[in-house]
Amino acid sequence: MANERSRREILVASAALAGGASAALIASCGGGNSKTPSTETVSTIQMQDDAAILNTLLDLESSAIVAYGLIAQRVSGRNAALARKLRGHEQAHAAALRRAIPRLGQTPAAPKTAAEYEATFPPLRDERTALSFAVDVEDTAIGAYADAIAKVVTDNVRRLLATIIAAESEHAAVVLGRLGRPQAPAAFVTGPPPPTGSEGG
Amino acid sequence: MRSTRRQALLAAGASLLLPASALADVEHDQAKATLAAVLKVEQTALVAYEAIANSGVLKDVLRQFLDQERQHAAQLADALDNLGAKPPIPPRRAGIPGLDNALQSRAAALGFAMELESRAIAAYQAAIDATVDSNVVRTNAGAMGTDAQQLVILRELAGLNPVPHAFETGA
Numbered sequence: 001m002a003n004e005r006s007r008r009e010i011l012v013a014s015a016a017l018a019g020g021a022s023a024a025l026i027a028s029c030g031g032g033n034s035k036t037p038s039t040e041t042v043s044t045i046q047m048q049d050d051a052a053i054l055n056t057l058l059d060l061e062s063s064a065i066v067a068y069g070l071i072a073q074r075v076s077g078r079n080a081a082l083a084r085k086l087r088g089h090e091q092a093h094a095a096a097l098r099r100a101i102p103r104l105g106q107t108p109a110a111p112k113t114a115a116e117y118e119a120t121f122p123p124l125r126d127e128r129t130a131l132s133f134a135v136d137v138e139d140t141a142i143g144a145y146a147d148a149i150a151k152v153v154t155d156n157v158r159r160l161l162a163t164i165i166a167a168e169s170e171h172a173a174v175v176l177g178r179l180g181r182p183q184a185p186a187a188f189v190t191g192p193p194p195p196t197g198s199e200g201g
Numbered sequence: 202m203r204s205t206r207r208q209a210l211l212a213a214g215a216s217l218l219l220p221a222s223a224l225a226d227v228e229h230d231q232a233k234a235t236l237a238a239v240l241k242v243e244q245t246a247l248v249a250y251e252a253i254a255n256s257g258v259l260k261d262v263l264r265q266f267l268d269q270e271r272q273h274a275a276q277l278a279d280a281l282d283n284l285g286a287k288p289p290i291p292p293r294r295a296g297i298p299g300l301d302n303a304l305q306s307r308a309a310a311l312g313f314a315m316e317l318e319s320r321a322i323a324a325y326q327a328a329i330d331a332t333v334d335s336n337v338v339r340t341n342a343g344a345m346g347t348d349a350q351q352l353v354i355l356r357e358l359a360g361l362n363p364v365p366h367a368f369e370t371g372a
Binding site: 085086088089092093096142145146147149150151155158159160162163164165166167168169170171172173174177183184186187188189190 | 265266268269272273322325326329330335336338339340342343344345346347349350351352353354357363364366367368369370371
């Protein structure tokens with residue numbers, strides 16, 4: 001359990017560091033007040049905020065792409081095929097985010113190098129460790145997307161994030177099954193707890 | 202730069218000289234309608250899964266699903282209540298299309314349940330799109346994710362590709 005927690009903390013901290021100000025925006029946007037005024041327009045500032053959120057998610061997807069590349073090398077047979085497939089899905093998510101950000105008037109952030117992402121990953125000693133890391137990658141994504149979807153105000157962006165959360169939840173279910181664990185373990189997927197202000201800022 | 206639904210509504214409202222409160226009512230009504238639509242799918246799942254499990258088909262799997270669907274339905278009813286709306290009347294077993302056939306075999310039950318879960322995912326996405334309360338949005342996203350996980354379990358039991366799409370849109 002302690003190992004699982006530390007892996008998640010590494011991933012979340014990595015995303016927050018990479019996002020920089022963007023992560024701070026995710027943590028602060030709409031905080032405290034759960035109700036967005038129902039008739040407000042989406043202002044330029046709100047669109048910038050949404051773009052910043054998407055840039056943080058884009059970094060998380062870039063990290064997941066590298067992670068699955070590494071996982072695919074540590075597992076074999078049908079698990080390797082699954083890792084390659086999920087890597088393809090993460091690439092499709094990243095591409096969709098890259099297309100969405102300019103529509104909000106902003107520029108997609110460039111990904112870090114693979115080595116920079118790999119430096120934040122735990123050691124993948126064997127097949128089981130690699131699959132457990134894949135669960136953490138998916139849980140981290142679910143948590144980040146769930147946090148983001150409650151904060152974005154641009155409707156078509158919200159719909160995109162919903163389709164990705166559903167896909168990431170499916171990924172987690174398949175990998176959990178490969179580990180012999182319950183595939184739908186909770187009534188509400190939430191991912192790991194969001195980072196605190198000090199971790200995210 | 203694409204306009205959003207809210208911008209479109211405001212533009213329409215401005216042209217018709219509608220007050221902001223009327224526009225708020227439109228969004229309020231959309232949220233109520235979409236949340237009620239999701240709840241109807243969850244209520245259908247509750248009745249149908251109970252009937253299928255009682256027939257002895259997919260008993261263990263559907264019992265687990267039932268517990269989760271009950272929690273989904275409860276939070277949707279609460280969300281509707283907070284909007285001043287009553288939950289829809291749950292369907293009767295005889296009024297659920299395809300249920301009788303689903304009771305006949307494991308394959309039919311799996312097909313029925315997969316179709317239902319896909320509809321639920323699509324309905325949740327419509328509700329997420331129409332709801333402005335961020336807590337409700339987040340909770341519905343969590344429920345939708347679990348329904349997607351249930352869909353994976355059903356696909357695997359049916360011998361299908363469990364993750365066929367990079368973007369899960371449901372039905």
